[in-house]
Amino acid sequence: MLEALSNAFSGNSWPVAFIIYLVLGWVLVRPKGRIGGQLMSALGWPIEIAQRLSGATGLPYIFLLPNMIIFGLFTFSPLFINIGFSVTEGQSILFENRPYAGLDNARRLLAETQIDTGALNREDDKFLQAVADTFIFVIFQVPIMVFFALCTALALNREIIGRAFWRSVFFYPVMLSPVVVGFLWTLILKRQGVLSITLMNWGIIDEPIQWLTDPSWTMFWSVAVYTWAHLGFYMLILLAGLQAIPKDLYEAARMDGTNEWRMLRRITLPLLMPTLLVVTILSLVKAFQAFEELYALNVRWISLVAYIFETSGLRGQPTANGLGIAATASLLVALVLILLSLLQIYLTSRQSK
């Protein structure tokens, strides 16, 4: 406990620098009031000083700065570093040891023949397999999840007893980490897990099934578990969307003699459409990134992100050019994801107009 604390704060200059910063701020601003207030005042001294010196014009940038620095360092620069990796080759992670290779990595990833050995290239098969598998996953996972999220949200939007309880129950898996989700389901789905054994006891199957690795089941369970883990989140968004539909519309429809089914089709669903769209695209983007749960589950197929993860050699054995190939693949995926998210921004902003 104490050891962990001291480990965290010793051997690193960040905390010290921060305290110096605060003290400096305190000296410069000389805050008054309660201790929390003094702390906040001291924290913002550069902004106070900037405003005193040059008015309010530059302040928005200063407010953005801390976020943008971290953002730039850890979200942007990796993107550029990846571009760097994708155009250089070799096994080293250091740029000085990586000769420029132009589009070679793209060819290693996608060409029919291996450019280094001239033999048939295997990498493109693997990559395309990952692409194909990921697409299959996305195509099944997204509609299934959206459907069940919608059903659950519709159910929870009714006047039922213990609504808060049910809502919590369905949201709970969202709180679990991918490691836990993976472990949890592996326990159930392994060959000698409860599921196989129970089904065998009931006489439904004759011998235990390796649910996660049997090629005919692995995708089913990938979709099922992933949906299990994320459904609650989308359910919640849909529920919010449902609750935003004015109650009097339903009353008007009742006065109009609408039955429940028609109410759902003609009133609820059309009005929920914007939310449904957000949910669909968000889950689409998420499904493309599916990795951690699947990694923890040890499913049979390899998703795109898992492909990148494995090929890059960050975990596992680095291979010749693996870094560059993975970087190239990651840029392709990133491109798709960015396009998807821009699509979402576009569609939602159009909706709000």
Next chain:
Amino acid sequence: MSDLKLDNLHKSYGATKVIHGIDMQIDSGDFCVFVGPSGCGKSTLLRMIAGLESVTSGTVSIEGQPVNHVPAAQRGLAMVFQSYALYPHMSVRQNLSFGLENLHMPKQEVQERINEAARMLQIEELMDRKPGQLSGGQRQRIAIGRAVVREPKIFLFDEPLSNLDAELRVAMRAEISDLHSRLGNTMIYVTHDQVEAMTMADKIAVLRKGLVEQFGRPLDLFNYPANRFVAGFIGSPAMNFADGVIKGASVVLNAGGTIPLPQGRFDTTDGQQVTFGIRASHLSLDENGPIKLSVKTVEQLGTESYVYGQLDDGTDFALHQLGQVDVQQGTVINLAPTLDHSHLFDTDSGLTQRIDTAPT
């Protein structure tokens, strides 16, 4: 014969009693307005009539038939909601046809009804727009249109104008009255704006705390309020009230001043604690007037003027005069009531002491 009868109607939400027993008979073709302060149960009552809210006890009958257990859609009513509740994703045309389609009415007839309603409400050019592209007044018309096409026996309106700005309200008020005179349907209209009530209603029901305080024609309520609550609620600015005691044929106000009572008009006993009521416009400036008012504010609107002040005992009093008056803030003025328009209520029960009633 689309009359409506409420019979000892009660409503409770769990332990909260909201409607305490209402009896009412609304004749076919009447424009009936429910008014009352916020929370008095107007909407609840309306929704019980509509069938959107269950009845705790009592009966709602339409054309003599009890409809307590008839679903909303089959009661032959139509309702215009405060927020209009237009389906935002449907065009105006679809909004109008939705209810008819639910009844599996032939296309041809749906079309005809819609066109007729559109013509009547002058919304023909709006038919393909969505509600989001309409102004407040236009939306209101669509909401009415949606009710009209169903050719209901009874129209229900729940504060349909409260979302509009003042100008549009005036115009819409006129349109609804107009519609009523053209269609001749029974209409029940909820509001808490008594200007609306006064100008639109054939009959007004004044509600308070789940009970009907008075039910009658607007000017009757204005001229012959049954009790102090109705007197204060109907008319703007609100009637002035001053407490006093009966001394012979006069009222001696607690704030000073003796006001003689017209003969044979009120049923009083000597020494009775009463509340004297007089409207702001039934007072006039009179140096010998019995009421002394310390002026606090004078509002000159050009064509009319309001003078606000207090009596000696702190009771607020207001004076309303046409034209521009020459009264200064801070001075004390004397006012004389028009005795013919004065009211008298028992202080404890609030009931009017008047003997005569409205002509029928």
Next chain:
Amino acid sequence: MSDLKLDNLHKSYGATKVIHGIDMQIDSGDFCVFVGPSGCGKSTLLRMIAGLESVTSGTVSIEGQPVNHVPAAQRGLAMVFQSYALYPHMSVRQNLSFGLENLHMPKQEVQERINEAARMLQIEELMDRKPGQLSGGQRQRIAIGRAVVREPKIFLFDEPLSNLDAELRVAMRAEISDLHSRLGNTMIYVTHDQVEAMTMADKIAVLRKGLVEQFGRPLDLFNYPANRFVAGFIGSPAMNFADGVIKGASVVLNAGGTIPLPQGRFDTTDGQQVTFGIRASHLSLDENGPIKLSVKTVEQLGTESYVYGQLDDGTDFALHQLGQVDVQQGTVINLAPTLDHSHLFDTDSGLTQRIDTAPT
């Protein structure tokens, strides 16, 4: 001497010009109201005075000093916002003290000022509540209190009453007037409700599209509107207008009917296209009246009545009478204008043709 001078003030947002050159001199202690239709630039003008909006060209001077480049906080003004902009997370006391603390005023003095303001506004018992726990009227007082404690030279109000319901508005109106008379500060008050303008102002500035149409005392604007816009804007219901042509000493209305003009009152030429204006309360029912009105709606409010209808050429006209009138919907009635109160405007320019001006 906290007077305010605006000198050829302009404001543009990018290419959009909002204020087109305003000159105005507001004297110390005046209660000045800006009125005008929505979007005419009232708020913009106020915010330029406050320093919340930059000035495109022209000068704002306070006490003779140009303040164009002085930050809002240092101009010595205080502003009461339409929504009050009370800090919802702070108690009333903290709301009042926040500004003073920012100025590093000693605790002692902050306390004194707050207590004084609280006493004056009668909000002493509210000091530890949060704004969310206050009624609309109380919030309004806090908002004013926050301005008061800063002891500003000039108070600015931007539609402070528009969020309140009608009843509270009347009361608050009175309170603000009262406060003005007690503090004696200069106050600038923006509204688009001309009842507020009429009842509160020492001076009214009528704005339209970024320009001042008329600036003067309320009754002067009412009685001597400078042009048709001001005439139509001031007074409720709006003045009736009917187009016509000058024929000798009379106006011949396009809708039919000839109205004689008082001698020496208007400056007209024969054959001039004019607009005749008369307020609804300056018309009377008269079988021989020159104005024929087809009645569309009658509103009986008890103490007063409004009759709305149209002239033959479709021009809307309204009649306002005290008491209850006996007019039926759908009939045609004849009206006579009170000639003394009639107005005449050039149809093209809209300028008044009146010769006499308000007494000063």
Next chain:
Amino acid sequence: DEVTFLCYQDGNECEVFAGMADAFTAKTGHTVKIDTVGYDVIRDQLENQLQTGSAPDVARVTNLGGLNQYYLDLTPHVDTAYWEENYSATLPWFRQPGGEDAGIYGWMTQLTVTGPYVNVSMFEDAGVDMPGAGATWDDWANALREVKETLGITAGLAMDRTAHRMAGPAFSYGAKFFDDTGTPILVDEGFRKFAETFVGWHKEGLMPAEGWPAGSGTQYKNAAPLFLSGEVAMHMSGSWMINNYAENIKDFDWKVVPAPCGDGGCGAMPGGAGVVAFKSSKSPEAAAMWVDFLAQTENTEAFAAATRNIPAHAGLQASGVDYGDASPVVAASLSVFAANAGEAAKSTPQAYTFQGYNKNHVIYGIVPDYLTKAITGEITLDAALEAIDADVAAKIAE
């Protein structure tokens, strides 16, 4: 100076090192700071650390040849004659390929050998006799099949999912792995023959679905849980498992049997973890002294005894080690493994070449990747073998 030592353990190795570090400090005055981590970290992170210069001074590694470029040559700091005499078999594993490199880079903490564990109780219950010494894989397959039939168990034989475990049997079937010049030629007649057999074993159910087919890609998968839970009668694993099994198996008898043979000999993969010092060390002197200290006969023996491992020290291998309180079963098992190693050195020398090959880790992963697909029927065996060849070629091309 302080030497930082990144250590991983299969049992209690790092704790034993910690004990020895005190003696080292007493002797030389240098201290050793031991950082015990999971095997993942060594396998996946160490190279990145080395590249970014944040590596420790000394580490216990298994990718012996692959990290050669980072090793500190101990030659200047140690008694080379002693090292050459006792560790000549394993020193080349650390060296650069090509045979010119004569540096001394690391000390093998232990010698590991692959070999099968057998569930003796199952054989007894089934009444099947275990094939004796010199039995072939086919003999064993038949025996296991019989056990499986008789007892109704899931499968007969389980194998960890890596080409490292598969290499021994493959050698037995005649796989060469390397041509005469020392370049990998993975798929040859022998390899193909074993691959066919291996896939066949899976198809018929002799090998379990939870084994190789349950993994994906190049992923490693340990088959020990299958053996532990009594699902299979044989586990093709290695000497490192002895302690774990001795400790954790309580409800059946097990023993280690000699590596089964075939046309190509009796193949077993030698291997093990080595302790190496890195060039990037700030105190190379002390780091080298620590490695040398461990390599001394008495320390190596103490380490082997305490961790119950086969020492890589030639002298100790011959003379044997006093394993103290270890149960006779453990000692017997160790000696079977040691015999396997000796046999392999004779009959399948390519095992040592393979172990010393600096990109062997790439091959370890690629083979299961494609063979699994052949087992599950996603691709044909021919296609899989072709793919293995092509992919290995691509991955080791530089």
Next chain:
Amino acid sequence: MSAVWQFLGRRQGHDKLSAVDWIVYIYLFFGFLIIALPVGWIALNSVKSAFQLEKQDLSILPSDFNRVARATVYSDQGREIFIINDLPDWVLNWKDLRPEERAARNVPEFLASYEGRAFYALRSHLGQVPTQVRALIAAQNMPEWLLRYPSMSATARQDVDIEAALAGRSADERRLLGEFLGLAPYEPNRMISQILVTAPHPETGVVQNYAVPKFDPSRPFLAARDATNATSGVIRIPTETATATRTINPSWGNYIEPLSGKAFGVNVNFAACFTNSVLVTLIATLLTLLINSMAAFSLSKYKFRGQTMFFVIILATLMVPPTITLVGVFKAINATGLSGSIWGVIIPGAATPAGVFLLRQYMLTIPDELIEAARMDAASEWKVYWRIILPLALPALAALGILSVIWRWNDLILPMVAIATTKEAYTIQLCLLEFRGEHLSQEHYRLAMTMVSLIPTTLVFVFLQKHITTGVANTGLK
């Protein structure tokens, strides 16, 4: 009862449950099962013993079968397999005992009460052979190489004369040494525990006890040995006719041992992992709230050049997870010197685009008038930010705070990249992965620690459930 139905059925405006309601309740109930059962299963498993888990025993409660000992003894008569009944528990569980527990037992005295083959079996089982051999060699001055003999290479063995060394020893001593040295006909004796079942004999129908290796209901028969008649061989008895009894016995040690750092084969200290995770989560969340709200303030309440650009950039990268740019992230963390300490997880995770977005959307709803009022009140911009904006954005901050706690607590990728090499800095998720060791899988510890890792998020969930559901729902992102 009818009151209950009435309660369950009460609804506004309707009198009783409709068919749709029934479907809804059934749906919800199944959903509940699907969510609750796996979590419950983990919880139950987390108190099962390592042994039970290893055996893939799927019984719901932590328990073990009643067991008997089965011994294999080698002698000049060859191999003998027999059952020993009625052994004390500590003997059966000898391997599970800690050294101090073993020392506390008086083994020689216990052995004294046995003789014959049972004695030899127990002597081996209780680890007496090496001890006695050592004592014997020391006492009799026998050559020391005997101790090394079992691991001696074949060639070296040829150089020693084992017969000579054993010459003159008594039969008992020869047997002891033979067991130790593995000299034929002796091999090390063994003793294992087997499950005790009761079943009728398949032919005679006599109900009696058997010892079986595994009680797996899915297998059609059990390979059983008669537990009473020691010499009979294996017979097959149909599984359904056999019954075995269990004793419930939760292993709380699964929790206690790793948390106190005493778990065998676990290289990490779970208490430290927990502390690290708490530190990371708390500090990162505070930092996230601070800098994200600053950025959101700037983006929502000011107008400045490049504003839209900044916003769009933030939004677009919302969708590019670090998973994809992993290598780049690794380089960046290394280059900034953050790797290897918890700061490498805290700082890179602090600038969440989702957080900026969420807060910005919320701040847009705060009236500008409030800010203007504060400016009129002479507040500086920083003061406007923390005295006005921050308190007013509290609901959104709470929602983001909760999300951030979930993200940071559950994060796996960033810790893997940033601190995988520094065990002191491991977060709980990394520690959980530690169990996937090369050769060992400590499933029982892993289960227990998984349950421990759920505690904080579950607490957050239980206490802040309302904020999550409103906050998350209204912003629509994760």
